[in-house]
Amino acid sequence: xxxxxxxxxxxxxxxxxxxxxxxxxxxxxxxxxxxxxxxxxxxxxxxxxxxxxxxxxxxxxxxxxxxxxxxxxxxxxxxxxxxxxxxxxxxxxxxxxxxxxxxxxxxxxxxxxxxxxxxxxxxxxxxxxxxxxxxxxxxxxxxxxxxxxxxxxxxxxxxx
Amino acid sequence: xxxxxxxxxxxxxxxxxxxxxxxxxxxxxxxxxxxxxxxxxxxxxxxxxxxxxxxxxxxxxxxxxxxxxxxxxxxxxxxxxxxxxxxxxxxxxxxxxxxxxxxxxxxxxxxxxxxxxxxxxxxxxxxxxxxxxxxxxxxxxxxxxxxxxxxxxxxxxxxx
DNA sequence: TATTGTTATACTCTATAACTATA
DNA sequence: TATAGTTATAGAGTATAACAATA
Numbered sequence: 001x002x003x004x005x006x007x008x009x010x011x012x013x014x015x016x017x018x019x020x021x022x023x024x025x026x027x028x029x030x031x032x033x034x035x036x037x038x039x040x041x042x043x044x045x046x047x048x049x050x051x052x053x054x055x056x057x058x059x060x061x062x063x064x065x066x067x068x069x070x071x072x073x074x075x076x077x078x079x080x081x082x083x084x085x086x087x088x089x090x091x092x093x094x095x096x097x098x099x100x101x102x103x104x105x106x107x108x109x110x111x112x113x114x115x116x117x118x119x120x121x122x123x124x125x126x127x128x129x130x131x132x133x134x135x136x137x138x139x140x141x142x143x144x145x146x147x148x149x150x151x152x153x154x155x156x157x158x159x160x
Numbered sequence: 161x162x163x164x165x166x167x168x169x170x171x172x173x174x175x176x177x178x179x180x181x182x183x184x185x186x187x188x189x190x191x192x193x194x195x196x197x198x199x200x201x202x203x204x205x206x207x208x209x210x211x212x213x214x215x216x217x218x219x220x221x222x223x224x225x226x227x228x229x230x231x232x233x234x235x236x237x238x239x240x241x242x243x244x245x246x247x248x249x250x251x252x253x254x255x256x257x258x259x260x261x262x263x264x265x266x267x268x269x270x271x272x273x274x275x276x277x278x279x280x281x282x283x284x285x286x287x288x289x290x291x292x293x294x295x296x297x298x299x300x301x302x303x304x305x306x307x308x309x310x311x312x313x314x315x316x317x318x319x320x
Numbered sequence: 321t322a323t324t325g326t327t328a329t330a331c332t333c334t335a336t337a338a339c340t341a342t343a
Numbered sequence: 344t345a346t347a348g349t350t351a352t353a354g355a356g357t358a359t360a361a362c363a364a365t366a
Contacts, residue, residue, distance in 0.1 A: 016222055016223055018281065018284045018285075019219055019222045019223050019280060019284050020219060020284060020287060020291075021219075021223065022216060022219065022220070022235075022236075023308070023312070023317075024308065025216075025287075025291070026197060026291060026294050026304060026307065026308065027194070027197040027198055027201050027212065027290075027294075028212070028216060029308055029311045029312065029315070030190065030193060030194045030197055030311060031194050031198070031212070032237065032311075032315055033190060033311040033314045033315055034187070034190045034191050034194045035237070036314055036315055037186060037187040037190055037314060038187055038191070041187050051332095052187065052188070052191070053333090056182060056185075056188060059179055059180060059181075059182065060182070062176055062179045063176055063179055063181065068347075068348095069347075069348065070346085070347060070348080075182075076182075077192065077195070078333095078334090079334070079335065079336090080347075080348070080349090081334095081335080081336080081337095081348085081349075081350080081351095082333075082334065082335080083348090084348070084349060084350080098348095101347095104342080104343075104346090104347080105341080105342060105343085105347095106340095106341065106342045106343070106346065106347040106348070107342095107346090107347055107348080108347080108348075120179060121178065124178045124179050124180060125178075127180060127185075130187075131180075131185070131186060134186050134187075134314065137313055137314050137316070138310060138313050138314065139313060143310060143313070144186060146306065146310065147186065147307070147310045147311075148183070148184065148186065148189055150298060150303060150306065150307045150310070151189045151190060151192075151193040151307075152183070152189065153297055153298050153299060153303070154193045154196055154197060154294065154297050154298065155189070155192055155193055155196055156297070157183075211355095213356090228324075228325095229324075229325065230323085230324065230325080238356095238357090239357070239358065239359090240324075240325070240326090241325085241326075241327080241328095241357095241358080241359080241360095242356075242357065242358085243325090244325070244326060244327085258325095264323090264324080264365080264366070265324095265364080265365060265366085266323065266324040266325070266364065266365045266366070267323090267324055267325080267365095268324085268325075
């Protein structure tokens with residue numbers, strides 16, 4: 001299924017032994033692929049002026065409204081200090097808002113505005129065109145499912 | 161083989177329709193996995209004080225000595241302006257060196273020093289322990305080969 | 321004119337410490 | 344004392360423009 005080109009196969013060519021080729025380094029290829037996918041994402045959302053981090057924050061708020069900043073930030077691996085400016089921007093654009101939480105007066109509960117809800121609908125539709133482009137490159141939906149599974153394994157997720 | 165949990169399967173639960181779940185977003189999961197792998201890489205090479213970019217530069221020079229800066233930088237997707245400091249550092253550490261190229265007096269040809277060659281040997285051995293850790297997480301060498309193949313497809317590489 | 325290496329600079333992401341107001 | 348949000352700041356990584364030497 002896959003072309004393996006390990007250095008073990010070397011005969012007497014001029015290639016140094018033991019030194020990895022870039023194409024067989026998981027971290028390197030992962031990085032290049034991630035940059036490629038983000039590039040496509042950024043171009044896809046250029047008109048909507050939406051960055052990957054903003055997309056993910058809006059998606060999380062849309063799916064589970066009312067969570068506080070620290071909760072959203074933690075799920076995305078964003079430091080709460082860095083989350084502030086991000087949320088400020090979404091609030092200034094009128095897409096999301098901080099509300100005073102009921103019980104705990106320290107925390108803010110995050111919600112979409114009506115405009116934000118509309119924006120997220122459009123965003124989700126546009127995202128699908130981006131994702132579909134990736135599926136085509138991968139060679140079909142099964143390949144995408146396999147990729148998500150393998151990435152999940154790296155991240156230590158429980159297999160379904 | 162893979163647990164698919166698309167939103168199409170939603171019945172009357174309270175989950176908003178059409179909004180992607182983070183776990184099904186290729187770019188997001190790719191990013192998280194890349195960060196995880198780089199974190200392991202950085203910890204693995206903490207004692208050798210080696211960053212991913214430095215690793216890749218040394219590996220390329222080791223495998224193909226004599227290339228000029230622009231060539232190495234371009235292969236790695238690094239802007240030639242940003243490559244300068246990187247190469248300065250490797251040179252200050254005595255691992256690699258710039259030599260005046262024969263024909264073209266503008267360009268430098270890049271080589272490892274003897275210490276650099278020794279360093280790259282050690283580096284390659286250490287890298288294998290890191291890569292082996294990833295293989296275990298993925299579930300075996302075949303899974304790694306499949307992952308490299310899928311990432312290669314995203315990058316538009318020719319199938320073997 | 322074009323290219324190689326270089327400097328300077330700016331912008332985004334990320335990380336840490338410290339403050340405030342609440343708990 | 345500890346936590347949520349915030350501010351300030353510093354460090355990577357990355358991007359562009361412009362320059363000198365050479366082609």
